[in-house]
Amino acid sequence: MKAYRGDIVFAPGPGELTTLQNGAVLVAESGVVQQALPALPEGFEGEVVEYGGRLLLPGFVDVHAHSSQLPICGLGYDESPTSWLERYTYPVEKKYASPAYAAALNRRLVYELWENGTTRAVLMSTTSASSTQNLMEQLEQSGLSAYVGKMNSDFAGFGGEANETTAASVRETEELVKWALHRGEKVKYALCPEFIPCCSEEAMARLGALAQQYGLPVHSHMAEGPEDVAVVRRRFPKEALYARVYNHFGLLGQTPTIMAHCLYATEEEMELLQSQNVMVAHCANAILNIPSGRYLPVRKYLAKGMRIGLGSDIGGGHTLNMPRNMVAAIQVSKLYPEYAALTVPDVFYLATKGGGSFFGKVGSFEAGYQFDALVVDDTALNEGTGYTLAERLARFIYCGERQNIQHRYCGGTEIHPPRP
Amino acid sequence: MKAYRGDIVFAPGPGELTTLQNGAVLVAESGVVQQALPALPEGFEGEVVEYGGRLLLPGFVDVHAHSSQLPICGLGYDESPTSWLERYTYPVEKKYASPAYAAALNRRLVYELWENGTTRAVLMSTTSASSTQNLMEQLEQSGLSAYVGKMNSDFAGFGGEANETTAASVRETEELVKWALHRGEKVKYALCPEFIPCCSEEAMARLGALAQQYGLPVHSHMAEGPEDVAVVRRRFPKEALYARVYNHFGLLGQTPTIMAHCLYATEEEMELLQSQNVMVAHCANAILNIPSGRYLPVRKYLAKGMRIGLGSDIGGGHTLNMPRNMVAAIQVSKLYPEYAALTVPDVFYLATKGGGSFFGKVGSFEAGYQFDALVVDDTALNEGTGYTLAERLARFIYCGERQNIQHRYCGGTEIHPPRP
Numbered sequence: 001m002k003a004y005r006g007d008i009v010f011a012p013g014p015g016e017l018t019t020l021q022n023g024a025v026l027v028a029e030s031g032v033v034q035q036a037l038p039a040l041p042e043g044f045e046g047e048v049v050e051y052g053g054r055l056l057l058p059g060f061v062d063v064h065a066h067s068s069q070l071p072i073c074g075l076g077y078d079e080s081p082t083s084w085l086e087r088y089t090y091p092v093e094k095k096y097a098s099p100a101y102a103a104a105l106n107r108r109l110v111y112e113l114w115e116n117g118t119t120r121a122v123l124m125s126t127t128s129a130s131s132t133q134n135l136m137e138q139l140e141q142s143g144l145s146a147y148v149g150k151m152n153s154d155f156a157g158f159g160g161e162a163n164e165t166t167a168a169s170v171r172e173t174e175e176l177v178k179w180a181l182h183r184g185e186k187v188k189y190a191l192c193p194e195f196i197p198c199c200s201e202e203a204m205a206r207l208g209a210l211a212q213q214y215g216l217p218v219h220s221h222m223a224e225g226p227e228d229v230a231v232v233r234r235r236f237p238k239e240a241l242y243a244r245v246y247n248h249f250g251l252l253g254q255t256p257t258i259m260a261h262c263l264y265a266t267e268e269e270m271e272l273l274q275s276q277n278v279m280v281a282h283c284a285n286a287i288l289n290i291p292s293g294r295y296l297p298v299r300k301y302l303a304k305g306m307r308i309g310l311g312s313d314i315g316g317g318h319t320l321n322m323p324r325n326m327v328a329a330i331q332v333s334k335l336y337p338e339y340a341a342l343t344v345p346d347v348f349y350l351a352t353k354g355g356g357s358f359f360g361k362v363g364s365f366e367a368g369y370q371f372d373a374l375v376v377d378d379t380a381l382n383e384g385t386g387y388t389l390a391e392r393l394a395r396f397i398y399c400g401e402r403q404n405i406q407h408r409y410c411g412g413t414e415i416h417p418p419r420p
Numbered sequence: 421m422k423a424y425r426g427d428i429v430f431a432p433g434p435g436e437l438t439t440l441q442n443g444a445v446l447v448a449e450s451g452v453v454q455q456a457l458p459a460l461p462e463g464f465e466g467e468v469v470e471y472g473g474r475l476l477l478p479g480f481v482d483v484h485a486h487s488s489q490l491p492i493c494g495l496g497y498d499e500s501p502t503s504w505l506e507r508y509t510y511p512v513e514k515k516y517a518s519p520a521y522a523a524a525l526n527r528r529l530v531y532e533l534w535e536n537g538t539t540r541a542v543l544m545s546t547t548s549a550s551s552t553q554n555l556m557e558q559l560e561q562s563g564l565s566a567y568v569g570k571m572n573s574d575f576a577g578f579g580g581e582a583n584e585t586t587a588a589s590v591r592e593t594e595e596l597v598k599w600a601l602h603r604g605e606k607v608k609y610a611l612c613p614e615f616i617p618c619c620s621e622e623a624m625a626r627l628g629a630l631a632q633q634y635g636l637p638v639h640s641h642m643a644e645g646p647e648d649v650a651v652v653r654r655r656f657p658k659e660a661l662y663a664r665v666y667n668h669f670g671l672l673g674q675t676p677t678i679m680a681h682c683l684y685a686t687e688e689e690m691e692l693l694q695s696q697n698v699m700v701a702h703c704a705n706a707i708l709n710i711p712s713g714r715y716l717p718v719r720k721y722l723a724k725g726m727r728i729g730l731g732s733d734i735g736g737g738h739t740l741n742m743p744r745n746m747v748a749a750i751q752v753s754k755l756y757p758e759y760a761a762l763t764v765p766d767v768f769y770l771a772t773k774g775g776g777s778f779f780g781k782v783g784s785f786e787a788g789y790q791f792d793a794l795v796v797d798d799t800a801l802n803e804g805t806g807y808t809l810a811e812r813l814a815r816f817i818y819c820g821e822r823q824n825i826q827h828r829y830c831g832g833t834e835i836h837p838p839r840p
Contacts, residue, residue, distance in 0.1 A: 071805055074818025077750070078763040101804050108803055288751035318747070318818040327738070330497070331708035335755060343498040383528055383840070384521050385491055398494025398738040401821070420803070 001034065001046035002027050006056035006375065008036055009393050010365045011349035014302045018365075019389035022052065027371040031412020036365040051375045051407075055392060058363050059119025059372035059410060060322035061355035064219070064260040064281035064311025067123040067135055067148070068096045070109050072315045077289045081225070082159065084290065089315065090160070093126040093151075102131035108420040109135070109320075110142045116321045116402050119372040119410040120145045120359050122219050122258055122281075122311075124192040127151050127164045129172040136180060139187045143415030145359060145372075147217055149192035150176055152207060157197035157231055170206045177214055186411060188217075190258075195221040196245050197231040208250030217256040217358070222246070223264040225292035243269035253278045258358060260311055263287070263294040270301065279307040279358055282350065284328035286316030295332055299339040302346070309355025310347065322351045323397040344394045375407035376400065421454065421466035422447050426476035426795065428456055429813050430785045431769035434722045438785075439809035442472060447791045451832020456785040471795045471827075475812060478783050479539025479792035479830060480742035481775035484639070484680040484701035484731025487543040487555055487568070488516045490529050492735045497709045501645070502579065504710065509735065510580070513546040513571075522551035528840040529555070529740075530562045536741045536822045539792040539830040540565045540779050542639050542678055542701075542731075544612040547571050547584045549592040556600060559607045563835030565779060565792075567637055569612035570596055572627060577617035577651055590626045597634055606831060608637075610678075615641040616665055617651040628670030637778070638671045642679040642689075645712035649684045663689035673698045678778060680731055683707070683714040690721065699727040699778055702770070704748035706736030715752055719759040722766070729775025730767065742771045743817040764814045795827040796820065 004027065008020040018036070026034040026046075040048065072092050076084035096102040113121055123146055125132040132150040139146045150173055153163040173191065180189040191207050193199045199207075211218055222242045223229050232242050239245045243265065246252040252259075253276025260281040262270065273280065282296050298308060310329060312320050319325065326347035333342040356363020362370045381395045381404070396404065408415055424447065428440040438456070446454040446466075460468065492512050496504040516522045533541055543566055545552040552570040559566045570593055573583040593611065600609040611627050613619045619627075631638055642662050643649050652662050659665045663685065666672040672679075673696025680701040682690065693700065702716050718728060730749060732740050739745065746767035753762040762770075776783020782790045801815045801824070816824065828835055 071803070074815045075807075075811055077814075077818075078761070095804075104804055108800075288754065291754045291757075293757075324744075334708065334711045337711075337713075341498070380528075380840075383491070384515075384524055387495075391495055394497075395494045398497075403823070420800075 001029070002049060003040055003044055003046060004049045004051060004056060004373065005040060006051035006054050007389055007392070008056045008365060009389050010036070010058050011345055011353055012364060012366060014349045015343060015345045016349070017345045017390055017393070021389055025056065025365050025371065027412055031371050033365050033367060033369045033371050035367055054406065055376035055378055055396060057374045057376060058352040058356070058365060059374055059408060060117050060351050061309060061359070061363055062118045062121040062312045062320065062322060063258055063279065063309035063355040063358060064283055065121060065123055065314050065320065067106065067109055068093050068126045068131070069315030070112065071105060073318045081290050086160070096126040096131040097128045099130055099134065102128065102134050104420070106131065106135045106138050107418065110138050110144065110417050111420050112320050113144060114142060114408060114415060114417050117374045117405045117408060118320060118322055119408060120356065120362060122147045122190065122358065124219060125150050127153055127169070129176055132176060133179065136187050140184055142417035143186070143410055143413055144417070145186040145410050147188050147190035147219060149190045149219060151192050151194050152203055153194040153198045154203045155198050155200040157235060158228065166200050166203050169203050173207065174210060177210060177216060181214065190217040190219045193220045193251065195228060196242060197228050204249035204251060208254070211250055211255045215255055218251045219258045220246070220251065220260070222259040222262050223269070224261040226264060229264045241266060241269050243272045247272065247276070252276055256358060260313065263292055263296055270306070274304060274306045277307065279309055281309055281311035282329060283311040283313035283317055284332040285318055285325055286313040287332055288328055289318060290316050295336055297336060297339050298329070298333060298342055307357060308350055309358065310351045321402060323400060326351050326397050344397060348393060348397065371409055371412040373409040374405050376404050377406050378404055421449070422469060423460055423464055423466055424469045424471060424476060424793065425460060426471035426474050427809055427812070428476045428785060429809050430456070430478050431765055431773055432784060432786060434769045434774070435763060435765045436769070437765045437810055437813070441809055445476065445785050445791065447832055451791050453785050453787060453789045453791050455787055474826065475796035475798055475816060477794045477796060478772040478776070478785060479794055479828060480537050480771050481729060481779070481783055482538045482541040482732045482740065482742060483678055483699065483729035483775040483778060484703055485541060485543055485734050485740065487526065487529055488513050488546045488551070489735030490532065491525060493738045501710050506580070516546040516551040517548045519550055519554065522548065522554050524840070526551065526555045526558050527838065530558050530564065530837050531840050532740050533564060534562060534828060534835060534837050537794045537825045537828060538740060538742055539828060540776065540782060542567045542610065542778065544639060545570050547573055547589070549596055552596060553599065556607050560604055562837035563830055563833055564837070565606040565830050567608050567610035567639060569610045569639060571612050571614050572623055573614040573618045574623045575618050575620040577655060578648065586620050586623050589623050593627065594630060597630060597636060601634065610637040610639045613640050613671065615648060616662060617648050624669035624671060628674070631670055631675045635675055637676040639678045640666070640671065640680070642666070642682050643684040644681040646684060661686060661689050663692045667692065672696055676778060680733065683712055683716055694724060694726045697727060699729055701729055701731035702749060703731040703733035703737055704752040705738055705745055706733040707752055708748055709738060710736050715756055717756065717759050718749070718753060718762055727777060728770055729778065730771045741822060743820060746771050746817050764817060768813060768817065791829055791832040793829040794825050796824050797826050798824055
């Protein structure tokens with residue numbers, strides 16, 4: 001048993017903060033939290049790790065990012081979404097077919113996740129199986145935890161040509177799934193159909209069968225804008241709605257599922273997602289960078305008890321830094337005054353325990369949770385002041401830099417990936 | 421004469437970029453740019469400062485910030501604007517009456533401006549004359565350039581009590597003005613009436629006279645929300661409009677003037693501002709953090725030829741980092757699709773030459789401009805890619821960190837303020 005001492009903050013629920021000034025988190029050898037306490041228990045006999053005066057927070061969880069789009073973050077947002085895809089997104093994804101390029105950029109991605117305090121991520125790779133495999137290997141070596149999948153994109157339903165054949169898409173996915181089966185616990189495969197407009201019926205049916213056969217999670221996009229919604233309606237006039245199509249193919253909660261965006265989802269679709277325990281990835285910076293005219297009323301769906309996490313959505317979002325994505329989520333929520341705005345404790349919950357639930361008991365310091373933790377030296381943010389822990393959390397989220405993070409733990413282990 | 425070599429980018433106008441890969445900026449002993457060239461001239465005999473492979477950009481200009489609000493950035497945005505003022509803004513401003521507190525926090529402010537690449541700033545201090553004087557001294561020592569003024573806030577027109585008496589407000593201002601008159605060229609006094617609701621008629625009349633007598637610039641707020649607009653209308657039924665009241669007191673362009681926000685200004689007011697050459701400080705993060713329901717249609721006013729700069733507006737905005745404020749300006753502009761969105765070259769112009777014009781020939785590498793410059797090592801942002809200079813600029817603005825900035829020059833001199 002170890003005790004980690006520090007100024008502890010975690011969010012057991014949306015808008016709820018537990019704060020323990022100079023408290024202690026007791027962690028078993030297994031890396032699982034036993035208890036978070038306001039003080040070190042008298043006569044504690046285990047090792048004490050002293051982070052006094054520093055914030056001790058759960059690690060951040062990013063539930064939607066495109067691993068290959070780190071190099072294009074910030075590019076093309078002045079252009080139309082179509083031009084952005086054609087000029088930046090597709091070309092950079094093709095580059096990942098080069099093993100040397102993929103290895104170098106994957107190394108940078110892993111390092112930047114770590115640097116920004118993201119200890120768990122749900123990543124959609126490119127159609128390239130080798131780059132996906134390389135990413136999974138590098139993540140394993142880093143000690144970070146992730147769900148990763150090769151993107152399946154075998155249908156030309158959204159302009160341009162299909163990115164791969166149906167046969168190759170399915171075969172490579174199945175090979176990767178089998179390769180990934182007997183690896184460690186921290187990095188696992190999740191099926192990643194790009195989105196319905198770019199997936200053939202055959203591929204979706206085969207992916208649904210794989211999900212069932214291997215118990216694989218699903219990670220995809222849904223109803224991001226009016227255009228993709230219209231394409232789905234045309235191609236599938238019987239189901240008409242995105243969620244019904246995914247559901248038809250066994251890709252909507254039959255196994256743990258994340259759907260990114262859902263901005264143009266109907267009430268009926270959102271209810272279907274909720275009843276099938278699907279998590280929605282809310283990607284606020286993508287909404288601000290490439291607006292489609294709608295926002296996800298997170299407050300409304302949290303009140304209904306939906307599962308929601310935050311996604312950086314790089315490269316639609318421009319940063320892996322989850323605090324900046326939390327700020328964007330608050331800012332976006334204020335644009336729609338029909339719902340109360342999200343608060344710091346809300347978005348902190350979403351970026352820790354909210355998204356963390358996709359990984360099991362992750363994102364909190366409650367008993368039974370994986371010890372994913374960040375040690376944050378916020379001294380420079382607090383000069384001459386006497387802030388509460390809730391205020392220090394807000395200051396770190398709004399004004400902190402990744403350099404404020406001194407240590408990162410995932411599953412009880414301190415992690416240090418190689419510098420790129 | 422010196423030549424600074426690097427990958428040069430500057431914006432001679434809104435939306436216009438001049439890019440000179442491996443170019444040279446020739447700078448006279450006086451610190452004034454002679455020419456920006458695509459290559460070092462043959463037979464150049466002066467000193468060559470080699471920043472090859474790095475971006476060489478004009479320093480950033482922040483045309484509206486509250487120097488005392490650095491410690492409250494990020495706090496209270498979950499609350500109502502009134503509660504934010506009462507719980508955070510006013511208490512922290514009072515703390516600056518303590519010379520030790522003011523000295524420590526002013527040191528941090530100066531360092532953070534420098535760290536973030538802001539080489540010129542227009543700062544409203546608190547009502548405390550001593551903290552204002554200390555800030556001006558520290559800025560002078562740092563080598564940064566700024567307009568600074570003590571806030572005048574002698575009227576209880578917006579709830580609560582007046583922050584100072586009219587007599588003290590005017591006397592202290594005049595003393596500071598005289599003290600500041602014969603100091604260096606880089607740090608100068610600008611009159612800072614808080615805003616009409618918190619200024620007595622006598623104080624405004626006296627400040628207008630001081631502006632005239634000493635040729636002092638004016639830096640204030642205008643029409644930020646419906647509440648302050650309503651107060652002005654009630655108190656000044658004859659003028660009714662904010663701009664007319666400021667104008668009446670000689671505080672609207674009779675000397676160089678910055679008005680922050682102007683979100684609720686009428687067309688007539690905006691025309692008055694433009695005809696009197698007033699600069700508007702656009703503060704996008706403040707709009708996102710503490711929304712008042714309106715946005716400044718920057719595109720529209722740029723097209724009319726108005727003077728506009730970007731303000732961090734800390735603590736309504738949460739960051740001094742101008743690239744993050746540029747990103748916010750782009751994001752906010754996309755929420756109002758009736759005008760074309762701002763682009764990276766637009767906001768880069770606003771944050772350099774746009775705001776810089778308040779300081780004279782500042783914010784560009786055109787001939788005759790002060791050599792304010794940032795040397796940015798963006799190697800880590802460009803791994804494995806062949807970006808254009810315009811793309812590298814976008815990558816730095818969206819994804820860069822202040823740690824990417826290696827050197828900062830203001831008026832031809834490299835600057836290094838003391839670390840707090």
